Amino acid sequence: MKLFYASGASSLAPHILLEEIGQDYQLEKVNLDTKTWAGGDYNQINAKSYVPTLETNDGRLITECAVILEYLCVTEPTKNLIAIYDSDDYWQQRMYLNYIATELHKNFISPFRKGNWLPNTKDSKELVYSRVAPRLQYLNQILLNANYLVNNQFSAPDAYLFVMTNWLRRLEFGFKNLAGLEKFDQQMRQRPAVQRVLAQEGKPHSLQDK
Ligand SMILES: N[C@@H](CCC(=O)N[C@@H](CS)C(=O)NCC(=O)O)C(=O)O
Structure with a gap:
């Protein structure tokens, strides 16, 4: 591949x-x-x-x-990185994949970007933060009490979410009020593959x- x-x-x-x-x-x-x-x-x-x-x-x-x-x-x-149709985990994983793709991934990209795909001015960073913070908060609540998104086991949506927590660092947004996501990010960094x-x-x- x-x-x-x-x-x-x-x-x-x-x-x-x-x-x-x-x-x-x-x-x-x-x-x-x-x-x-x-x-x-x-x-x-x-x-x-x-x-x-x-x-x-x-x-x-x-x-x-x-x-x-x-x-x-x-x-x-x-x-076992994604569940087989048709279990609770199957639907949960696909809901998270879709949520991350549509609610987070694209909202990390500023409409004011120039030649890049992440925000590059103070205003565009603020706009992006106002869009992603509430959506991240939803996942944060889940990860306060779990190591991974689905069934407490690493699966496909966790790899996707790690891109977003990595971008939180890159944009210097930090993890204010996002302790669950910070724990998740640190734990992902312990994985040898990561x-x-x-x-x-x-x-x-x-x-x-x-
Ligand atoms: N819908 C696409 C979005 C992919 C995407 O936005 N990729 C960004 C990098 S994270 C990119 O290549 N941007 C370049 C551009 O838009 O010019 C997906 O889910 O794969």
């Missing part, structure tokens, strides 16, 4: 799951400013012009972070020297 990614972007979540499932994979870095990769025009890979994209072993190109996460989990069912991925990706793409 091949993951098209940008350092520190939402592609971090499938990257973590690739490490968790332990299958061979290849990384292809995408330059989000020029929309290019080592093979040329990235829009030829993903016409939606964003990361992540997963190229599967049989040559499919899968996009949309939550869908890629589900795909990776079902390729390695022995790891440590390998953070070391591999290095500095987030938007912070890299031009």
